[in-house]
Amino acid sequence: MPRVSDDPHDAGETAATTAEAVVDLNAIAHNTRLLRSAAAPAAMMAVVKADGFGHGAAQVAQAALASGATWLGVAHAAEALALRKSGFTAPLLFWLPPPPDAVDAVLAAGIDVSVGSVSGLQAVADAAARTGTVAGVHLKIDSGMSRGGAPAEVWGRLFTWTHQFQDAGLLIARGLWTHLASAEETGSAALHIQMNDFRTAIEAARAIGLSSVILHVANSAAALHTPQARFDLVRPGLSLYGIEPVPGRTFGLRPAMTVRAPVVLTKRVPAGTGVSFGPDYYTSRETTLALVPLGFADGVPRRASNRGEFSIRGVRCRVAGRISMDQVVLDVGDLPVREGDTAVMFGPGAGGEPTVSEWALWGDTTANEVLTRIGPRVTRRYLPL
Template sequence: MTRAIVDLDAIGHNTTVLTGAAGRAQVMAVVKANGFGHGSVPVARAALAHGASWLGVTSLREAMELRGAGIGAPILMWLYAPDDVLDEALLADVDISVSSARALEALGRTAGRLGRAAAVHLKADTGLSRAGATAADWPHLLTVAGKMQAAGLITVRGLWSHLATAEDPADPGLHRQLLDFGHARAEAAAAGFTGPLIHLANSAAALQLPQARFDLVRPGIALYGVEPIPGRSFGLRPAMTLESTVILTKRVAPGAGVSYGHDHVVERETTLALVPAGYADGVPRRVTGRAEVTVHGVRRPIVGRVAMDQVVVDVGDLPVSAGDRVVLFGAGGPSVDEWAAWADTNPHEILTGIGGRVPRCYRGRSAGKTISTRSPSRPEECALMAPS
């Protein structure tokens, strides 16, 4: 009924665009949050087959999922508590971001116990005020890192930070971050760290800020085909289509209330189509009264409140019947950017919000071989659906 079609050719195309823009810099495909809802393992394979050389995730669990799938490319993980047990990361050759001396010392103890040096990327906070060592704490982190590297407990593989904004090249905050990152790099070089990979650029910076590319860029949303800079197009291709099926239609008279609370009342005789996709599947409740879907190639509104498992579409006088295909967003329907606007959010939340019960069906080519349409559980859920 409801499923997400993931076009791996689009992932490959977008990776090619990003590697071209990156120039001499390597590309880290950010596949956190289950590949922004697309499936981290298939996306990682497609990106690596088209020029990416690194993978980025937040958690140990995400990193180990990739390693468990046999993916041996370098992986950086960056979100964990200072005292978390990271034995698996070291044993699986997963690089680890470090933002504090406390976290570094805990990692050093793990490395000593395992007899295996940890590969780390030291993170400087240049203005995002999330992870990363502040300018005041950065010198101490460098000092501790130097001692631990000399003791063979760690290898400093990278120095990095994260931009708060890269969409507007004239933004003063962006320039301050670039300057502060320059100071952090200079301090690291003075402390003896002259060989690590330097990385800063997100999707927007990778595409339009050469001064932020350094040795490695870390595209996230652009990898999935969402243009990261308002008003500019770099030829990215959306990789996900969310589609469903009409399961019931009914003709209703003027004055009929629709869904909970009867926030919507039909003004004229019309046909209502029931679609089994609700907020448990990733349809935000906030789109009530705003969102549209495509049926028979025609945009029609979702009416009434979005429920947990279903929405109602006013199809007017279109000849719609049970079994017809409905495109919520993607190829042949509204864009994920439109859905983000309707929900007062960003495309990232729309994509990552697609629920776990929605099967992901993969099409296209990855690593030189055809990926057949398939589902994690029931293959019939990913059988070709005829356009309505």
């Protein structure tokens, strides 16, 4: 039975027989407390969509709620229903329009629904009438990002109908919210316009009688970096998992995931020889190649071929040749690597191993994508609180 070390980044630690993602729930707890403190007195919604950014939605939700978060947020109705089925009773919001056959179940489970159109509001009200429940709705405003939400010309009708349905006992207007496009750019004109538009929406909602709604705007960057966007509730996602959201600034977040796999084969090759494990790599020196069972099907960005690095015995080793579906070859030089040694794709970086942010650069993508694409063949293991 493989053992998860107290420090999953120990150089030379023998890995499990398959690839694994070690998730440090103490890091999730630390990040939750840090975010909660930075945004105070605003409350905090822990965003656990996409299976907790690949970390495990239920495990992250439990750690975050135990450490100061009071809400949970996801994108899809199915994600919200899964959390309720797992026993989570905390206030819970999802924001993509639900499929018609899921609305009744969502309302029965006491899950709040985001609404960004009059037709969407009508569908929720109809479901509430049909099921004899009272729906909790959060009205989403498009303040300029153009990724869902009601545009300004619809606000009046949306707020008026919300007030009427609320008077009829079909729903409760629980929140008013929007999504910022560039919260990390505190001095940008776009951010200024979005904030002004949201304040205009607040005034319009209050003029119609929607005066007790929870106001929430701030994502990770805004929760830490943009005080004017915090309002009543902040919704950190990426920062909850320890990724710094503002370029050039650090806030003391702790990355929670380490992805690692065993070396399963080594091979000494002479100078000027193409890699036997795959094409497109030649070396002018004699070297050792190491095969690691992690590929693009497991979330290793293929665009990082010949660029990405793993850490073995505390030493960084370059990807040699193309990253394939199931495996990657590393040039380990003269490092005395053995089969069974641990190859760390990324981790917190404290032991010199690559970080998620570095893999995002090598793969021409974002840290969000690297984390969420770590596939189901990579076993999740948890370091408990």
